[in-house]
Amino acid sequence: MIRRRTLLATSAAALAAPAVSKAQGVTKLSIYYPIAVGGPIPAIIDGYCKEFQTQTGIEVTPVYAGNYGETMTKAVTAIRGGTGPQLAVLLAAEMHSLQDMDILVSLDELGLDAEGRKWVEGFYPAFLANSRVDGKTWSVPFQRSTAIMYYNKAAFAEAGLDPDKFPRTWAELAAAAAKLTKRDASGRVVRWGVKLASDAGNAQWTFGALANQAGHILMNEAGTETYFNHPKAIEAMAFWRSLAFEHKATPEGISAWPQLSPDFLEGNAAIIQHTTGNLTNVRDKAGFPFGVAGLPGKEGPRTVVGGGNLYFFKQANAAERAAALKFARFLSAPERAADWSIRTGYIGTRPDAYETPALKEYVTKFPPADVARGFLPVAVGELSTFENQRVYKALTDNIQACLNGAKSAAQAMVDTQAEADRILKPYKRA
Amino acid sequence: MAGVRRETLQAWALILPALVLLVAFTHWPAVATLVDSLYTTPKGSRPPRFVGVENYVALMDDPVFWRALHNNAVYALVTIPASVVLALLMALAVNTALPGRPLLRMAYFTPTMLPMIAVANIWLFFFTPDYGLFDRIVGVFGMGRHNWLGDAATALPAMMAVAVWKEAGFFMIFYLAALQAMPPDLKEAASLEGSSRWNFFRRVTLPLLMPTTLFVLVNAVINAFRLVDHVVVMTRGGPDNATTLLLYYIYETGFRFWDTAMAATLTVVLLALLGTLAIFQFGVLGRRVHYR
Numbered sequence: 001m002i003r004r005r006t007l008l009a010t011s012a013a014a015l016a017a018p019a020v021s022k023a024q025g026v027t028k029l030s031i032y033y034p035i036a037v038g039g040p041i042p043a044i045i046d047g048y049c050k051e052f053q054t055q056t057g058i059e060v061t062p063v064y065a066g067n068y069g070e071t072m073t074k075a076v077t078a079i080r081g082g083t084g085p086q087l088a089v090l091l092a093a094e095m096h097s098l099q100d101m102d103i104l105v106s107l108d109e110l111g112l113d114a115e116g117r118k119w120v121e122g123f124y125p126a127f128l129a130n131s132r133v134d135g136k137t138w139s140v141p142f143q144r145s146t147a148i149m150y151y152n153k154a155a156f157a158e159a160g161l162d163p164d165k166f167p168r169t170w171a172e173l174a175a176a177a178a179k180l181t182k183r184d185a186s187g188r189v190v191r192w193g194v195k196l197a198s199d200a201g202n203a204q205w206t207f208g209a210l211a212n213q214a215g216h217i218l219m220n221e222a223g224t225e226t227y228f229n230h231p232k233a234i235e236a237m238a239f240w241r242s243l244a245f246e247h248k249a250t251p252e253g254i255s256a257w258p259q260l261s262p263d264f265l266e267g268n269a270a271i272i273q274h275t276t277g278n279l280t281n282v283r284d285k286a287g288f289p290f291g292v293a294g295l296p297g298k299e300g301p302r303t304v305v306g307g308g309n310l311y312f313f314k315q316a317n318a319a320e321r322a323a324a325l326k327f328a329r330f331l332s333a334p335e336r337a338a339d340w341s342i343r344t345g346y347i348g349t350r351p352d353a354y355e356t357p358a359l360k361e362y363v364t365k366f367p368p369a370d371v372a373r374g375f376l377p378v379a380v381g382e383l384s385t386f387e388n389q390r391v392y393k394a395l396t397d398n399i400q401a402c403l404n405g406a407k408s409a410a411q412a413m414v415d416t417q418a419e420a421d422r423i424l425k426p427y428k429r430a
Numbered sequence: 431m432a433g434v435r436r437e438t439l440q441a442w443a444l445i446l447p448a449l450v451l452l453v454a455f456t457h458w459p460a461v462a463t464l465v466d467s468l469y470t471t472p473k474g475s476r477p478p479r480f481v482g483v484e485n486y487v488a489l490m491d492d493p494v495f496w497r498a499l500h501n502n503a504v505y506a507l508v509t510i511p512a513s514v515v516l517a518l519l520m521a522l523a524v525n526t527a528l529p530g531r532p533l534l535r536m537a538y539f540t541p542t543m544l545p546m547i548a549v550a551n552i553w554l555f556f557f558t559p560d561y562g563l564f565d566r567i568v569g570v571f572g573m574g575r576h577n578w579l580g581d582a583a584t585a586l587p588a589m590m591a592v593a594v595w596k597e598a599g600f601f602m603i604f605y606l607a608a609l610q611a612m613p614p615d616l617k618e619a620a621s622l623e624g625s626s627r628w629n630f631f632r633r634v635t636l637p638l639l640m641p642t643t644l645f646v647l648v649n650a651v652i653n654a655f656r657l658v659d660h661v662v663v664m665t666r667g668g669p670d671n672a673t674t675l676l677l678y679y680i681y682e683t684g685f686r687f688w689d690t691a692m693a694a695t696l697t698v699v700l701l702a703l704l705g706t707l708a709i710f711q712f713g714v715l716g717r718r719v720h721y722r
Contacts, residue, residue, distance in 0.1 A: 073685050100473060101688070188574050189560070198580075200666035251559060254580030254669045259558065268560050389686045397494075400669035404582045 029323055030061045032078075032088035034071035034308060036143070036277065044343055052330050058323050068308065069201065079103050079313060086316040087324045089308040092130035093382035095138050096223035098311060100386050100427075105314045106136040110325045119329060122350050126305050129381025133222060139309035140328045141349040145276040146303050146372045146379050147209050149296075153289040155180055155191065155270040166293035170213070170239055173271075173296045177249035180270035193249035194271040195264075196240065197257040198403055203396040204383050206273060209304040210236040212380045213297035223385040224427045228395070229417040235298075238409035241402055253404050264290075275306060276372040279345035283368070292368040294375035303379045307346065338362075347372055385420075386427045394419035460701065466694035478691070485695040495696070497671045498679040501586060505675060506654035509593045514646055516594065517601035518639075524602075525609045535606070542600040550663035553592045554579075557664075579665050582672040589673050592660050597653060601646045608642040609635075640719045644711065651707050655700065676700050 035041055042064050049060040065071040068091045078084030090098070098104050107120060120128075120137055127141035153163035159179045167173040177193025184190050196206045211218050216232035219225060227233060243250040255263075261278060263269040265285050273295065274282075282290065294301040310328050312321065330336070337353035340346060342362045348354055354363075354373065363370035385391045395416050402412035467485055469478035489495050524535045541549065556563040557578040565576055578588045612635070620630045658678040661667060667674035667682065674682075680700065684693030 069686065076688070097688075102473075186572055186574075188569065200668050251575070251577055251580070253577035253582075256580070263560075266561060387687065393682070393686075396668070397670045401582075404580075404669055406582065406670065 027057060028059050028061070029087065029320060029327065030063060030085040031327075032065045032071050032075045032085045032090075033062045034066065034068045034089055034143075035064055036068055036308070041344060044340070048331060048336065052327060055330070056323075056326065058327070060327055076101065076103070079315060082315075084315065085313065086320045087310055087312050087327070089143055090311055091382075092127075092139065092141070092144070092305070092307060092309040093384035094388055095130055095133065095309075096384055096386045097388040099133070099138065103314055104138055105312045105316070105321065106138050107140070107312070107325075108136050110312060110321050112325075116325075116329075119332075122352060123332075124347075124349060124351065124376050126376045126379040126381070127349050129305065130384050131309060139311050140332065142308060142310050142328075142331060143277075143346055144305060144307040144309075144349050145346050146305050146375060147205065147273055147295055148276055148303070148372050148375070149271055149273055149293045150264055150278075150282055151271045151291050151293060152264070152267065153291050155267070155288075156291075159270075163289070163291065166291065167296045168300055169296055170298050174239075174243060174247045174249065177243060177271060178247045181249045189251075191267060192251060192263075192269045193247070194243060194273075195250055195255045195260055195269040196243075196273045197260060198254050198396075198399055199256040200393070200396050202257040203399045204392045205304065205306055207236065207240070207395065207399060208380070208383045209273070209295055209302070210240055212304055212378075213295065213302040214239075215298065215302075217380060218383050219385050223388075224424055226383075226385060226391065226417065226420040226424065228413045228420060230413075234410050234413045237399070237402060237413055239298075240399075241409050244403060245405065254400055276347055277307070277345050279368060280343075281345075283366075292371045294371065294378075297378075301375060301378055303375050304382060305376075305379045306382055341369070345369070347376070385424060387423050390423045391420050394423065463694045463697050463701075466691060467698050469691055471689050471691040485691055486699075489692070489695055489699070494671055494674065494679065498674045498676050501672070501674055502655060502676045504586065505590055505593070506651065509590050509597065509654055510647070510650040512590075513594045513597040514601060514643070514650060516598040517646065518605050520598060520602045521605035521609055525606060538602055539599045541596050541598075542603075544596075546596065546657060546659035547663055549592065549596055550660040553588075553595075553660070554664055557588055580669060582669050585665055585669060585672045589660060589664065592664075593654075593657065596657075596660075597650065601650065604642050604646055605639065608639050612638060644715055644719050647715070648708070648711055651711070652704065655704060676703075 033042075033045060042062070045062050049062055053059050063085065065074045071088065072090050072094060075084060075088045075090065107116075112120065120140075123141050126146075127144050128137070131137050131139045131141070149166065151166060156163040156176075159176075159182075161176055161179060167176045173194065180191065180193035181189060182191040197203065198206065208218060211233050214232040214236040216227070216230055216236065218227055218233065244252045260269070260272045260274055261281065264272045264274075264282070265287070267288070279292065295303045310331070312324050312328075316324060331340075332349060334350065334352040334356050335358070337348045337350055338356040338359035341348040341353065341359060348359060353359055383391070383395070398407065398412040398416040398419075401407040402409055407415070466478075468482060469480055470476075470485075472478045520538050524531055524538065528534065544552075559565055559575050559577045559580070562578075564578065568576065576584065578584050616634055617630070620634060625633070655675075655677060658675050658681070661673055661675055661678045662681075665673040667678055676696070677700065680693050680696045683689050683696060
């Protein structure tokens, strides 16, 4: 109680004296942080927090709360209980759901001046695709990635394919994957051509990329409508299904995300669709020459972005909000975005990060690190609606039924749309 | 008069700690759940609204709920008898004089000591298609690949195998304890009478084990609805709800969809189901149990 009153008093004082930095009254913030891939990410974040404290005197305590889903659960539970963090990194695609809970504060309300607005404009537009609605910006891109293809160059050479030319169209991918699929004398597959994740939590991401590859966006910007029964969405689903049932180049049934990296590293899958965030891991463990390429498309490469953004919570007082904004700007400064990208494999969220000497030098030395960025212009935002997780479940269930052979592509998409319509009915405004 | 009152007071004081814990952590949440299930889920600025049994009606129309109920029924009907029979067989095996008996007992009991999350991760490797343990084994016999957890037909049986493996060792301990407590003179008397081993088992051992069996059955039923850790780790209910069990669906509804009213409704249904099963077990089976 005393602390809150002190904070209020100081923030009032800070507002009254414009010469004093607004954030000075606040010395403590806490941020919930999800760990989505392996590696030393907590150590890196701890380092940034320490540096921020030395610069500004504000102590930021990161709470590593599990994966994206668990972090969301914990953050929301804590906030509903009246405590909780001032900011958190959560899935970019959860914007509508978080808004619906009425716990967010937009960047515009945090108090952006002209210079601040210019800073927001400096992010890659693809990374802001899941941040904007009603003319307001609700989150700051941070731990961002895109889907990319990892491919086994040795397997390409063995199958008589050019290891330096990755397929650019669906037809080329299907043909290459069929050639890459290797069977032993008994007909048992010893290497699959391609594997895409279709387990819960990942199927919708894979499908978002495929839909974009067919030239289709799955929802409106307001997050109140979905377009699954569109012929182009059905076409995307049919292509995915055909990789298993016609081309026999990917297993029927479910392929789980956590299994893809081991499959690739074991030589059990020649091509996998995964996140850029996995690059450092694959680089360190692959026992064969591998390549990184953009996703193909029906006619040409198309992909989808993914990952987490920084969200700000309403319950923070004015001084805490200002401090939180300051921390967000600190994290996205070009040198730090560059350092982050080099140490994790996530993409620098702003073009100016790639102008820094450190990142310039790194991508010259290790060109695969720069492949994903080249595909940002053909990337779209993730599937993001109100009741996001429910819509994800409807889509995932139907994708799984389709890949198990229980439903046709058209049936799966029509059923998804019917379920999504039912879920989103309360959000349709006339 | 005053003495009586003091005694009453004393009695209340003695049960107070237990009462407080029971009310706070069992009865109050159960009542609150029932109340919540009659309201809509509060959303942002919209407060909860009383809707009566509307949530229950909506639940009847939810295909995933029926799927989960069906899965759970199959799961219970297979895993309970399988793990109980296996537990009895294992207990009988390690109750006889065998070389290395303590080691064998240990081996049977090991799965029980491992946390379910660890068990699920180990089995995740067993079930890995192509190069997992099971595919390697069936590969030796020239059989093709199996997408154990990714195929709707094999996913639920795979989860049941894990549950039986985990549970049987635990129930074995109770059977073993009961077998050890059985007076040896019964066996001697029976062999003097010229009773066959099978006859002795059927007429003497099994009836004497009935109290243990009832206890084990009650636990097995509860566990069949309570243990979902392996679902979270291995399949998250997929493919297409093939492994969605009731409790997992409650978790999903409550903490992924934040539909607290529907989660409360589901919880009430689960409570009613477990309550009915418990009444049946104690009322019907309990009467047939012979206590010494």
